[in-house]
Amino acid sequence: MANILVCTAQVPFASGGAERHAAGLLRELKARGHRVDLVQLPFKWYPREEILLSAAAWRLVDVTEADGTKVDLVIPMKFPSYLVRHPNKVVWLIHQFRQAYDRFGTQQSDFTASPEDTRWRELIAEADATGLGEARKVFTNARNTADRLMRFNGIEAEALYHPPPLAGRYRDDGPGPFALVVGRLDAWKRMDLAIEGAAAGGFPLVIAGSGPDEERLRKVAARTGANVDFRGSVSDEELLSLYAGCGVVLFTPADEDYGYIALEAFLSKKPVVTCTDSGGPLEFVIEGETGRVTPPDGGAVGAAAAELLASPAVAREMGERGLESIRGLTWEAVVSALLRAGGLA
Amino acid sequence: MTAEPLGFVSPLPPVRSGIADYSADLLGALRGEIGLVTYPPAEATRAFSGGHEAVLLQVGNDPLHLPSLEALRENARRVPSLLVLHDFSLHHLFAAGYLDRGCTEEYARELERSHGARGRTLGDRARRGERVPVWDLAPWGWPMSLGAVDDASAVIVHSRLVRGALLRERPRVPSFEIPHLVAPAPAHGRDEARIGLGLPRDRVIAATLGVVTPAKRIGKLLEGLALLSPGRRPFVVVGGAVAADDPLVQAVRERGLEADVRFTGYLSDHDFWRLARAADVAVNLRFPTVGETSGAVCRLAGCGLPVVVSDVGWFRELPDSFASKIPVGEGEAEAIARDLDALGSDDALRTVRSAAARAWGEARSPARIAQAYARAIRAVIEGRAPSLALCGVLARELGALGVGRAGSLGARDRVPDGRLLAGLGERGAGVLPAPLTPFVESTEG
Numbered sequence: 001m002a003n004i005l006v007c008t009a010q011v012p013f014a015s016g017g018a019e020r021h022a023a024g025l026l027r028e029l030k031a032r033g034h035r036v037d038l039v040q041l042p043f044k045w046y047p048r049e050e051i052l053l054s055a056a057a058w059r060l061v062d063v064t065e066a067d068g069t070k071v072d073l074v075i076p077m078k079f080p081s082y083l084v085r086h087p088n089k090v091v092w093l094i095h096q097f098r099q100a101y102d103r104f105g106t107q108q109s110d111f112t113a114s115p116e117d118t119r120w121r122e123l124i125a126e127a128d129a130t131g132l133g134e135a136r137k138v139f140t141n142a143r144n145t146a147d148r149l150m151r152f153n154g155i156e157a158e159a160l161y162h163p164p165p166l167a168g169r170y171r172d173d174g175p176g177p178f179a180l181v182v183g184r185l186d187a188w189k190r191m192d193l194a195i196e197g198a199a200a201g202g203f204p205l206v207i208a209g210s211g212p213d214e215e216r217l218r219k220v221a222a223r224t225g226a227n228v229d230f231r232g233s234v235s236d237e238e239l240l241s242l243y244a245g246c247g248v249v250l251f252t253p254a255d256e257d258y259g260y261i262a263l264e265a266f267l268s269k270k271p272v273v274t275c276t277d278s279g280g281p282l283e284f285v286i287e288g289e290t291g292r293v294t295p296p297d298g299g300a301v302g303a304a305a306a307e308l309l310a311s312p313a314v315a316r317e318m319g320e321r322g323l324e325s326i327r328g329l330t331w332e333a334v335v336s337a338l339l340r341a342g343g344l345a
Numbered sequence: 346m347t348a349e350p351l352g353f354v355s356p357l358p359p360v361r362s363g364i365a366d367y368s369a370d371l372l373g374a375l376r377g378e379i380g381l382v383t384y385p386p387a388e389a390t391r392a393f394s395g396g397h398e399a400v401l402l403q404v405g406n407d408p409l410h411l412p413s414l415e416a417l418r419e420n421a422r423r424v425p426s427l428l429v430l431h432d433f434s435l436h437h438l439f440a441a442g443y444l445d446r447g448c449t450e451e452y453a454r455e456l457e458r459s460h461g462a463r464g465r466t467l468g469d470r471a472r473r474g475e476r477v478p479v480w481d482l483a484p485w486g487w488p489m490s491l492g493a494v495d496d497a498s499a500v501i502v503h504s505r506l507v508r509g510a511l512l513r514e515r516p517r518v519p520s521f522e523i524p525h526l527v528a529p530a531p532a533h534g535r536d537e538a539r540i541g542l543g544l545p546r547d548r549v550i551a552a553t554l555g556v557v558t559p560a561k562r563i564g565k566l567l568e569g570l571a572l573l574s575p576g577r578r579p580f581v582v583v584g585g586a587v588a589a590d591d592p593l594v595q596a597v598r599e600r601g602l603e604a605d606v607r608f609t610g611y612l613s614d615h616d617f618w619r620l621a622r623a624a625d626v627a628v629n630l631r632f633p634t635v636g637e638t639s640g641a642v643c644r645l646a647g648c649g650l651p652v653v654v655s656d657v658g659w660f661r662e663l664p665d666s667f668a669s670k671i672p673v674g675e676g677e678a679e680a681i682a683r684d685l686d687a688l689g690s691d692d693a694l695r696t697v698r699s700a701a702a703r704a705w706g707e708a709r710s711p712a713r714i715a716q717a718y719a720r721a722i723r724a725v726i727e728g729r730a731p732s733l734a735l736c737g738v739l740a741r742e743l744g745a746l747g748v749g750r751a752g753s754l755g756a757r758d759r760v761p762d763g764r765l766l767a768g769l770g771e772r773g774a775g776v777l778p779a780p781l782t783p784f785v786e787s788t789e790g
Contacts, residue, residue, distance in 0.1 A: 048761065048764070049765050049768045052746050052761075052765055053765065053769065053772075055746055056742055056769065059745060059746070060738070060742060083745075083746075114758075115756060115758035116758045118754050118758065119754075119756035119757075119758040119759065119760065119761045119762070121754060121756075122752030123748065123752065123761055123762075125752060126752050129747075129753075130746065
């Protein structure tokens with residue numbers, strides 16, 4: 001039995017994939033008999049200095065021992081929690097502070113090219129180099145995240161995939177008549193592509209999730225005349241039912257890290273329509289095999305989804321192939337890899 | 346009778362060492378700030394039992410100082426102590442003081458004290474009789490000074506560079522940066538000095554002073570000089586002992602520089618100052634360095650000489666207003682030639698730089714440096730230094746975040762660094778001690 005701390009940054013009142021990810025790891029480590037706890041510090045990114053003062057806070061926390069008990073391993077998951085100091089640190093990175101990296105120069109980043117902002121980005125990169133450079137090993141949640149780490153920081157990492165939070169409970173009720181979109185309603189999730197697609201393809205669309213982009217998305221739906229059912233946040237049961245009953249899942253974000261959505265769709269034997277620039281989902285969705293990969297365009301997304309809804313047999317076949325493709329993706333493999341890297345297995 | 350507050354351990358003249366000279370220059374002024382008794386290194390133990398409120402030890406990388414460090418180790422924490430570290434690396438001190446005397450065990454123990462488990466690994470090899478290449482491995486990585494740093498209540502260093510290294514290695518030990526002092530030069534007239542030394546009165550003179558070693562790279566200076574046409578060359582004086590068959594002498598001949606270079610041989614103190622007065626420019630191309638401060642460059646700048654130095658180590662901390670910093674490596678000789686040419690041909694430039702150098706030296710007068718020492722000593726005596734450890738830890742962690750270091754994007758803006766420091770200061774009010782900076786550059790405000 002090892003004493004393990006999972007470290008992550010927390011935005012108070014917000015909860016999403018990252019939180020479920022950490023909770024899943026905690027649960028699985030405990031299930032294997034380890035003594036585990038979650039260490040969280042709040043993270044705030046404005047004004048700029050808060051980003052690095054949050055990082056400094058992690059540097060100042062001593063997690064080598066707790067009440068006289070030696071901590072054998074720390075597993076930080078999110079910027080800036082991997083700045084924590086520990087002689088046995090294995091990072092499982094969900095994502096860096098992306099506004100300073102790949103999102104720089106897009107609408108998803110408020111960093112400008114000013115000399116001051118350049119320095120802020122530089123300090124973030126320096127902090128990343130320190131925090132990640134100290135780790136015995138860096139895993140990422142997906143290959144896309146690892147590629148970004150190499151591209152921007154020159155740091156080598158290995159992708160370590162994990163199952164979605166409700167693994168074991170997904171089911172298939174057969175191909176249904178509607179397309180499904182799941183996730184937080186953020187602009188960079190580009191759910192407007194799915195809405196425009198539903199309008200172009202003439203099929204009903206269900207959106208499960210809430211977020212700051214909702215008002216804009218409702219306007220897009222009204223403008224295009226799409227048949228969209230905004231369900232808001234849904235319970236686990238309702239989510240499982242929606243996956244089980246839909247005909248296709250649309251997942252069209254801009255450069256997603258990983259995204260449970262494609263995996264959840266496959267576990268429900270449903271094909272996925274994604275885009276050529278969607279990032280993480282492309283590690284799973286293979287054009288014509290387990291779903292469709294289209295240009296990031298509402299018309300193209302709509303056409304691909306409409307075809308699958310009109311051909312339930314094809315959709316089912318793709319969904320089953322999707323499920324087959326992720327069979328080796330288990331928590332057992334994840335926990336073994338993390339403990340091995342930390343010299344505990 | 347009550348003992349004086351301070352025991353001051355250092356070699357003093359007539360012992361011939363840079364630290365002896367330094368202490369002699371400092372003591373006159375320091376005595377005006379705080380009562381003290383001096384002890385030679387061999388009597389350092391007596392300083393600790395002398396009833397002083399604190400003991401201050403001047404230490405450099407020379408076995409001469411070994412008794413000081415042994416006394417410090419024996420008395421660690423019993424009497425408040427300040428270790429003045431003139432060199433970050435003390436390897437040669439321990440190698441000569443222990444290894445050369447067959448005291449392998451003591452050497453190995455010091456390696457472990459300074460470098461923990463990795464030091465023990467090397468120490469064990471030393472115990473088995475292997476030659477341990479600590480110095481060759483990486484002088485910055487194996488300074489062997491950290492055991493002594495742990496023993497001291499506080500450490501005084503002369504540069505930001507070494508203080509940064511200390512903060513990285515031992516952030517919890519309070520450290521103060523007090524610049525090397527600049528002693529006022531004895532009065533010599535320029536012409537009188539040139540006549541006395543037999544130097545040309547009608548040429549610009551560039552002097553390079555101090556012991557001639559390969560690290561001083563006089564050959565590179567000659568290479569740069571040779572790139573200038575004979576009419577534009579300054580007259581170079583190498584003030585330090587050079588044997589007649591030294592390759593440098595041959596290099597002068599081969600490059601046709603006989604009329605432009607003079608080797609003076611060993612210089613007495615009197616002649617050092619005369620040459621400093623006679624010269625127009627000082628050159629010191631030392632490389633590599635282990636963060637040491639050049640006492641000679643300090644003295645020469647204090648005499649009002651613009652300096653040409655390598656762009657490395659402590660030299661980087663010299664202001665651009667009087668120091669030309671030559672990047673080491675490709676294009677170095679050309680850069681030296683360019684700077685010598687500019688300084689040799691532009692009287693106005695020399696005048697401006699000379700004034701800046703003199704002002705820099707005046708800010709480091711023994712009186713001002715002694716005041717800074719007194720502030721640091723009082724902080725230790727009054728028990729205010731330990732809380733500085735908090736600042737040390739914060740400084741190290743800010744360094745880990747990149748604050749104060751150049752980053753990968755080549756940003757020149759430093760506003761964010763300042764905002765981070767301010768943010769921490771604001772939040773730390775009530776927890777962090779008030780800033781304690783014994784030396785501030787400007788006498789204003």
